Amino acid sequence: MQAALFDGKTLELTNYSLRKPAVDEVLIKVSACGVCGTDIKIIAGKSGATPPVVLGHEFCGIVEEVGDRVNSISTGDFVSVDPNIFCGECQYCRAGKVNLCENLTALGVDIDGGFAGYSIVPAKQCYPLPPKLPPQQAVLLEPLSCAIYGFQRAKIETGDAVVIFGAGIIGLIMLKLAKLSAVRQIIVVEPDKIRRESSLQNGADFVFDPQTAEYSAEINKITGGGGNAVIECVGSAKVVEQAYRLVKPGGRLVIFGVSPADRSWTVKPYDIFRKDISIVGSFLNPFTFKTAVELVCSGKIQLNDLDIKSFALRDIQKAFENQQRRNSLKTIIDMSI
Ligand SMILES: [Zn+2]
Ligand SMILES: [Zn+2]
Structure with a gap:
């Protein structure tokens, strides 16, 4: 063969x-x-x-x-x-x-x-x-199962504002998962115009181009101080830093994207302490493959678009x-x- x-x-x-x-x-x-x-x-x-x-x-x-x-x-x-x-x-x-x-x-x-x-x-x-x-x-189903684990790590609660960085395949799947949850707002940050448009078609409430100067101030205004959950689906230390800045006090940052192993970002420990922020990773798909199959087979998650x-x-x-x-x-x- x-x-x-x-x-x-x-x-x-x-x-x-x-x-x-x-x-x-x-x-x-x-x-x-x-x-x-x-x-x-x-x-x-x-x-x-x-x-x-x-x-x-x-x-x-x-x-x-x-x-x-x-x-x-x-x-x-x-x-x-x-x-x-x-x-x-x-x-x-x-x-x-x-x-x-x-x-x-x-x-x-x-x-x-x-x-x-x-x-x-x-x-x-x-x-x-x-x-x-x-x-x-x-x-x-495999990428979906990984995204489901990342989404679980975000510990989304009813009424949360969710900010997703990156609208590639994973970002869009995260958006679909957020749409299934009773969240208040879904905001997608993505530089590519076509991907921003497809985020809107998939139900994002707001989309932003991170290359515009005012995007983070706008997100802070819309959400009342940032996302309760911010999910980085790009894989860039620079974007992780941008995502971190948009976490609301008491909120969660999920690092889903795979940043290059030698990159870092500077963070003030006092900030994390004072704002009571959780920063979590998401590696692979522990026990989520069956959920992925069920969500697709029940039609709750559509992958045909x-x-x-x-x-x-x-x-x-x-x-x-x-x-x-x-x-x-x-x-x-x-x-x-
Ligand atoms: Zn893969
Ligand atoms: Zn083992």
Whole structure:
């Protein structure tokens, strides 16, 4: 089969032979696999991986074969894959903090993933889906599950004002989650005009261009002193700083975006103390994949209106370019093309 293999330096399409699934694994014929910002970072050497490895961690497909000890999944099931595998034995797993697992591995990062005709995955990582759910939406369940955890970390309460920095795919998903909550105001800060417009279409009450001088004063005025929850979905220390300044006393700042590891920002501890502000991170998707599946299958979260561009596996380089240049909100590899 064809697979996009990362050898530690570059990503190349190669002919790859499949092994047999183990007793607790399933063989999936991949339907689609999303290209994530993390994939771009892995190839640029800015995010860890265990090469040689088939990349692609946001994928779905049809189960073609199941191992002898698999009961929960059957041949013919359409499934989405949670790529993050925890050990269940370390101190963090035992404390229920599985995203902090000391032996965490991920499909498409450390173990062969979904940019391939087929993928072998542990059955426990698979979530059966309705056969009618389009693969283009099923690949978004992984990013949605991560966003749900970030949203949970924001501890949104009824009547809150929520400020979201960045209206890429994650920012828009956060906006959709906020729309499901009884919040007072949803404010999106985003430099790109098209993305601001799509935020308004998705129900943002106000949108602001951070390149305008008066935007933070305006937000302070509208909200009465800042957001009760401010969620950074950009991945920039500079933007985290801007987001921090807009947290209302007693409020929460969620750092969701992945800032470069060597960047920092200056913060006055007195400020955090006096304003009683919580600053929290959000790493991966502990126990939120099922929620993601349920929200999409119940129709509460609609993913059919997002600007997604599909490429064939043979055009994976073009797909990566598309994702890197942010030509669309999301890029996926569609195995039916
Ligand atoms: Zn990802
Ligand atoms: Zn563990």
